[in-house]
Structure formats: C-alpha cells, structure tokens
Amino acid sequence: MTGVFFILPxxxxxxxxxxxxxxWTFWLSLQQKILIAPHRDQFLGLGHFQTIFSSGEIxxxxxxxxxxxxxxxxxxxxxxxxxxxLLHQSYPGTKVYWSLFTIPWLIPSVVAALIWRWMLHExxxxxxxxxxxxxxLETPIPWLSRELLALVAVILVDAWVGLPFMIIVCLAGLxxxxxxxxxxxxxxxxxxxxQFVYITLPGMKAILLVMGTLSFIGTFNSFNIIYTMTGGxxxxxxxxxxxHIYRTAFTEYNFGMASALxxxxxxxxxxxxxxxxxxxxxxxxF
Amino acid sequence: xxxxxxxxxxxxxALLMIFPLLWMISTxxxxxxxxxxxxPTFIPENVTLQAFIDVLSMESYRRYxxxxxxxxxxxxxxxxxxxxxxGYGFSRFYFKGRKRILHIFLSAQMIPGVILxxxxxxxxxxxxxxxxxxxxxxxxxxxxxxxxxxxMTGFYKSIPxxxxxxxxxxxxxxxxxxxxxxxxxxIPGMISTAIFSxxxxxxxxxxxxxxTSSEAKxxxxxxxxxxxxxxxxxxxxxxxASIMAIIPPLLIFLFLHKYFLRGFxxxxxxx
Numbered sequence: 001m002t003g004v005f006f007i008l009p010x011x012x013x014x015x016x017x018x019x020x021x022x023x024w025t026f027w028l029s030l031q032q033k034i035l036i037a038p039h040r041d042q043f044l045g046l047g048h049f050q051t052i053f054s055s056g057e058i059x060x061x062x063x064x065x066x067x068x069x070x071x072x073x074x075x076x077x078x079x080x081x082x083x084x085x086l087l088h089q090s091y092p093g094t095k096v097y098w099s100l101f102t103i104p105w106l107i108p109s110v111v112a113a114l115i116w117r118w119m120l121h122e123x124x125x126x127x128x129x130x131x132x133x134x135x136x137l138e139t140p141i142p143w144l145s146r147e148l149l150a151l152v153a154v155i156l157v158d159a160w161v162g163l164p165f166m167i168i169v170c171l172a173g174l175x176x177x178x179x180x181x182x183x184x185x186x187x188x189x190x191x192x193x194x195q196f197v198y199i200t201l202p203g204m205k206a207i208l209l210v211m212g213t214l215s216f217i218g219t220f221n222s223f224n225i226i227y228t229m230t231g232g233x234x235x236x237x238x239x240x241x242x243x244h245i246y247r248t249a250f251t252e253y254n255f256g257m258a259s260a261l262x263x264x265x266x267x268x269x270x271x272x273x274x275x276x277x278x279x280x281x282x283x284x285x286f
Numbered sequence: 287x288x289x290x291x292x293x294x295x296x297x298x299x300a301l302l303m304i305f306p307l308l309w310m311i312s313t314x315x316x317x318x319x320x321x322x323x324x325x326p327t328f329i330p331e332n333v334t335l336q337a338f339i340d341v342l343s344m345e346s347y348r349r350y351x352x353x354x355x356x357x358x359x360x361x362x363x364x365x366x367x368x369x370x371x372x373g374y375g376f377s378r379f380y381f382k383g384r385k386r387i388l389h390i391f392l393s394a395q396m397i398p399g400v401i402l403x404x405x406x407x408x409x410x411x412x413x414x415x416x417x418x419x420x421x422x423x424x425x426x427x428x429x430x431x432x433x434x435x436x437x438m439t440g441f442y443k444s445i446p447x448x449x450x451x452x453x454x455x456x457x458x459x460x461x462x463x464x465x466x467x468x469x470x471x472x473i474p475g476m477i478s479t480a481i482f483s484x485x486x487x488x489x490x491x492x493x494x495x496x497x498t499s500s501e502a503k504x505x506x507x508x509x510x511x512x513x514x515x516x517x518x519x520x521x522x523x524x525x526x527a528s529i530m531a532i533i534p535p536l537l538i539f540l541f542l543h544k545y546f547l548r549g550f551x552x553x554x555x556x557x
Contacts, residue, residue: 002460003384007371007372007387010368010431013424014391014431017424018428020409022405024404024408097296100300101299103307106535108531108532108535111532115306115310123322126326168547223492224491245401245403249403262400262404269397273396277389
C-alpha cells in the first residue's frame with residue numbers, strides 16, 4: 001500500500017491532464033460543437049466519423065503524414081548510422097566531431113524551423129544563392145510555396161533536428177558489439193562490407209527497431225517544425241493529421257470534428273505504441 | 287590514406303550538420319543592409335551587435351524570455367518532485383498492477399498533445415487558467431512527467447534495496463528512509479530528470495500557442511514565431527533572438543552533459 005502512496009501524486013496529475021481529457025476527446029467526437037456557433041451544439045453520434053470517411057479527405061492527410069514520417073525516420077536512421085560509424089573510430093579529434101554532431105540537438109524546434117525559413121527564403125536565402133552560383137538553378141525557387149518542395153523541405157528539416165539523437169544512440173549501440181567479433185571475422189578474411197552486413201547490422205537490430213519505432217511515433221506527432229515552416233500549406237501539401245486537427249480546432253473552431261479526427265489519429269498511433277511496448281518487453285526492461 | 291578519407295568524410299558531414307547554425311550566427315552579426323542583398327557573404331563585412339541590442343531592448347522579447355524561464359523552471363521542479371516519488375514507488379514496491387501502471391505512464395508520453403488540446407482548452411477556460419502561468423506549467427508537467435518517472439525508476443533500481451531496508455530495521459519509517467538515505471543518492475538521477483523536463487518545456491510550442499491569448503504570457507517559441515509572422519521580418523534581429531534561445535540548452539549541455547545524455551537515452555537503451 002505504501003507504494004501506491006508514492007505513486008499517487010504523479011498518477012493524479014496524469015489523470016487530470018492526460019486521461020480525463022482523452023476521455024473527453026472521445027465524448028466531444030460524438031458532438032456537434034463549433035465554438036463560434038454554440039446554438040447548433042447537439043449530440044451527433046457517429047456523424048463526424050461518417051463525414052470523415054465518406055469525404056475521403058482523411059486519406060490525403062494520412063498519406064501526407066505517412067510520407068512525412070517514413071521519409072524523415074528513414075533519413076534519420078540511415079544518416080544516423082553513417083554518423084555513428086564515422087564517429088566509431090579511434091582517430092584523434094573524434095570527441096570534437098561528436099560535439100559538433102550533437103549541437104543541432106540543442107536547438108528548440110521552432111528556432112530550427114525559423115533558421116531554415118531564412119535559409120530557404122526565395123530572394124535572399126542562402127540555399128537559392130548557392131544553387132544559382134554553382135549553376136544548378138537559373139532563377140530562385142520559392143521553396144515553401146511549391147507543394148512538393150515544401151513537403152521535401154519540412155522532411156529534411158525534421159530529419160536534421162532528429163539526427164543528433166539518432167547518431168548518439170546508434171554510437172552507443174555500436175559500442176556494445178564486442179571488438180573480438182570483428183577481429184575474428186578479419187582472421188576469416190571478411191571485408192568491411194561483409195563485417196557490416198554480418199556483424200554490425202545484426203548487432204544493431206534491436207536498437208534500430210526500438211529507435212525506429214520511437215522515432216516513428218515522435219515524428220508522427222510532430223507539430224512545431226511544420227507549423228512554423230509552412231503552417232500546413234501551401235494548399236494542403238504539408239497538412240499532416242496533427243496539423244489538420246489543430247487547424248480544424250483553432251482556425252475553424254470546429255471542436256467536434258477536430259475531436260473526431262483526434263480519435264482516429266489516436267487509434268492509429270496506438271498500434272505503434274503497443275508495438276513499442278512489446279519491443280521493450282522483449283528486451284526484458286522492468 | 288584511410289585516415290585522410292575519414293577526416294574528409296566526417297568533416298563534410300559535420301559541416302552539413304552545423305552550417306545552419308553558422309549561417310544563423312553570421313546573419314545575426316550583420317547590419318540590415320547586408321541582409322537584404324542578392325550577394326550575401328558568409329563573413330559579415332561590418333560585424334555588429336546591433337541586432338542583439340535591438341532585440342534585448344524590446345520589452346516583449348524580454349518578457350518572452352522571462353516567461354519561458356519561469357514556466358520551464360516551475361514545471362521542472364514539479365516534474366522532478368512527482369517523478370522522484372513515483373519512481374521510488376515503482377522501484378521498491380511490487381504491488382498488483384505495477385507493471386500495467388508503469389506502461390500507462392509510458393504510453394501517456396506518446397499521445398500527441400494535439401489529441402488532448404480541445405478538452406484541455408475547455409478545462410483551462412472553466413478554471414480561468416487561460417492565459418496564466420499556472421495553466422502552462424500544469425500542461426508542461428505532463429509532457430515530461432511520464433518519461434521522468436521512467437528515468438527515475440531505472441535510477442532507483444541501481445540503488446541497492448538493502449540500504450533502505452537497513453535504515454528501516456534501525457527504526458526509520460519508510461518516508462524517513464526515503465528522504466534521508468535514498469534521496470541524496472538519487473540526486474544524479476534527479477539532475478537528468480530536471481534537464482529533460484526543462485528542455486521539453488523550453489521547446490514546447492503547441493500549448494503556448496493555444497493557451498495564451500495575450501502577449502504578456504507568451505513563451506519564447508511563440509514569441510519568436512509571432513516575430514516571424516509580422517510584416518517585414520528583420521531576419522538579423524530574429525536570428526539574434528533565436529541565438530539567445532539556444533543559450534540555456536547549450537549551457538546545460540556544456541556543464542552537465544553526462545546527466546544530459548542519460549536522461550534522453552534511457553527510453554531507448556538499458557542503463
């Protein structure tokens with residue numbers, strides 16, 4: 001019983017600010033609730049869900065969300081591994097590079113988005129200047145107002161912000177692989193590529209799986225970077241589910257519809273959270 | 287040869303990683319006429335601190351900065367206190383449903399904030415906590431609390447149970463044993479937890495955007511965002527303002543980086 005006493009305060013706070021609101025979101029999703037039209041408030045049942053799935057718009061947003069999330073996570077994992085492999089050497093100066101790789105991590109995400117907005121500025125941005133001066137471009141590109149380019153831009157920036165953490169975790173993972181395995185394989189005549197495929201990758205499998213899932217959930221939930229860089233536009237090109245829920249609630253004030261979208265999103269992301277839990281269970285943590 | 291190749295590869299990688307930061311610094315040190323030019327230089331022709339002076343002389347910016355410091359610090363203190371208690375409970379008592387509750391804690395961290403946003407907006411409105419520090423602090427605590435509890439639970443597990451048991455055999459109550467014996471040993475874990483909580487609050491944008499209505503209560507991310515959306519952005523000023531927003535996390539990293547790493551990696555790696 002004493003144990004419960006220690007846990008209770010934290011549990012209470014979580015209940016008030018997470019679980020009680022979560023239940024309320026489910027309840028709101030069954031209501032007609034538009035803040036600027038309170039006289040139309042009524043119980044709708046599953047009406048919002050019918051609208052969502054019959055209009056089919058949600059699939060567009062889901063596709064954008066998945067393109068954004070999967071691309072960003074893949075970039076983080078691939079470049080995270082490359083960065084970690086580069087750092088996993090014993091040449092002098094590794095520590096300095098380690099710090100350089102870590103620094104972007106310290107940047108608040110809104111600030112990161114602002115820096116990139118400035119770098120991608122159509123007229124005065126450095127990216128266009130450089131591309132023009134090396135001859136790749138002839139005229140400046142309005143990066144954030146072309147649909148496909150805007151999506152690419154938010155993916156790259158999100159990957160850039162998340163990369164340092166991935167590098168650090170991958171490096172920690174590499175260090176757990178015994179050096180003797182590499183030595184033994186060298187004796188057997190394995191080359192660097194074979195070592196990577198048969199020793200490094202299997203040794204990193206567990207960490208990459210956990211980090212991949214964790215990163216998927218985090219990226220899926222990403223709001224700050226997209227909202228600051230494009231606000232979900234141009235048109236709906238970067239309108240991920242999370243951004244769409246926010247816009248439905250706070251630019252259209254349609255809280256009922258926003259809650260219904262939130263419920264759908266919650267159910268979707270729950271599968272990944274359950275999968276993450278199972279991974280941790282298999283690792284035998286706690 | 288292999289070594290030269292390595293230096294070339296890792297240096298190019300590092301340059302790509304930090305170039306945006308270098309560009310931010312370069313921009314912040316330029317006078318306005320060097321910003322709006324079609325041939326920008328990397329090294330400013332006339333280095334000036336004018337942008338920093340301009341930004342710091344804005345009352346609204348100073349307000350955002352102090353708001354962020356206040357809200358992040360308060361939510362950190364609360365989060366560390368609650369997670370230190372809860373982590374101890376989880377690490378020492380194997381009551382029924384313990385594992386399930388621990389999992390619920392961890393899942394709470396993974397629910398996107400936007401899903402809870404509409405009800406929290408109502409709750410805060412009903413409690414008259416819109417546009418107040420209390421509302422923001424309460425919301426921020428929940429972003430860091432689950433993970434902080436996770437970190438603390440792991441940390442307490444590295445402290446032998448025999449220590450508190452010995453104290454209790456000597457006549458101390460459970461609470462006394464916790465406060466006198468365990469808390470002092472758990473301080474490194476609490477530092478990690480504090481860093482994590484502080485940085486989460488420092489970074490937060492969605493709830494400050496939603497739960498504050500006046501300029502007076504905005505935190506830094508919202509403040510910077512609102513600078514950008516104004517007509518005619520002074521990019522050198524905005525970059526100067528952004529640099530100052532990086533200083534607190536940078537200081538934490540420089541002086542406490544051992545704790546820093548443990549806090550963030552414990553969700554993915556075993557101790």
